[in-house]
Amino acid sequence: MPRELFAPVLGYEGALEMKIVVLAGGLSTERDVSFKSGDMVARALRRKGHQVLLLDVFMGYGDAECDISDIFDRAEEVSVRVEDIPKTAPDIAAIRAGRKDQSKTFFGPNVIAICQAADIVFMALHGADGENGKVQAAFDLFGIQYTGNSYLPCAIAMDKGVAKTFFTAYGIPTPSGITLEKEERQDAAKKAKIHYPCVVKPACGGSSVGVTIVEDPGRLEEALDEAFYWEDEVVIEEYIKGREFSVGVMEDQVLPVIEIAPIRGFYDFKNKYAAGSAVETCPADLPQETSRLMQKYAADVCKALGLTTYSRQDFLLDESGRIFCLEANTLPGMTPTSLLPQEEAVLGMSYDDLCEEIIRISLKKYQK
Known part of the structure; x- marks a missing residue:
């Protein structure tokens, strides 16, 4: 990407090096996928010369009283260490239990303060509480700049x-379908006149977690059990x-x-x-x-x-x-097998340039 195009959007006259938080993790079924996206983005932006901290939005960093004044000078040292994506979805209950402060707040210790100290937050979150607009709305209120769309389009x-x-x-x-709440599943499923085969999936899930292709009525209850395990609202649509x-x-x-x-x-x-x-x-x-x-x-x-x-x-x-x-x-995936980077590569854009391009176009919404 031509650097002279990058600077005006950032509002910088000289230095183009930025302090960037790559925000990942959270409590969705795509937690591990998010870390993989975040790790690749963080490495790419470091190669571009930025100070980049990969941060778990739920676990946060340190204790509430921790000194974070020089955290970007130690960004690589304190960043989350990422392993390969497991073959199964994460155990969310175990992750909740593993948080040190056991606060009911979604944001871990020092997350908001660290994000406020950054020039921009690169949103590498996937799934619920990452793509549903809640984090984006909170950041708007805290005056934190972030990549991607604003809260309302994300929620929809x-x-x-x-x-x-x-x-x-x-x-x-789009395939025809209905939405079911957990408390109405029995009556609504019977009245819906479902045709088979059909697809049952969590309404707000991602990465196909909890999705079942149902071939006949005898498998519907099992598929609903699987989808409702993850969420209280599911979609049943034609296959x-x-x-x-x-x-x-x-x-x-x-x-x-x-x-x-x-x-x-x-x-x-x-x-x-x-x-x-x-x-x-x-x-x-x-x-x-x-x-x-x-x-x-x-x-x-x-x-x-x-x-x-x-x-x-x-x-x-x-x-x-x-x-x-x-x-x-x-917030499309940015893992080694993700689709958006492959599409951009066909047009000649490298992965590293794509990460900066996402920042560049995202910053435009703060120029209005």
Whole structure:
């Protein structure tokens, strides 16, 4: 990225080195994935010459009385150490129990103060309390600058049932479905006239955790048990048999379509993050008109939900050539197997440059 384009957005006349918090972890099912994204982003931004601290939003740093005045001088030393992504979702109860101060506050010790001392927070959070707008809203109140979209578009996109309503209103095709609350599951499931096969998934989950493809009525209760284990609200939608695709959008630029073809099963947690579990092709092998229509729908999703910085939309293409939008991701993954970096690479942008570009376009919302 040309540095002369970067400086004016940052508001710096001379030094371009920034103090950056890469915020990761949290209490979602995507906690471990978030750390992997955060670790890669932190390394990339350090290579660009910035002072970067990788911080766990839930565990925080030190005790409440800890001196953090020189923390960016010790950024690499105190950053979270990251291992490979496990094959299963994290034990959230054990993580809660492991916090030293046992506070009920989502933000760990010193998180807000450290983020306030940074020039910007790079949001590497994924899943609930990372992508649902709550952290973004809190940061707005604390005067903390952060990457990605503002709180309201994040909240809308995170709830798959609500997002479907917006898709339909804007003419974006999406699988038909219903939303169920835990307390109404018995009556509502019977009245919904569900057709099989169908898909049952947590309304605000990510990385396909808790998702089940249900072939017949006898498996529905088991699938609901699995989805309700993770959340109190689930979506039941029609199953679309077809090919899986994703389309990233960076500000006003729609990226090339990427196809994801799992070697076995569907694009679940394991296939998303285990190397060699899926074949990813970018640009996707599609007729030009199909690619263009899918890209148009990706841009339409941004307009419908109010996404202005960067995002990634997931699609299915059925056997008759119909396109269906599944969801919008407001903080796309940045792991070794993530899709957005692969799409940008096709256009010639390196991973390191992509991380700085996300900061550059995100800072624009603070110039208004």
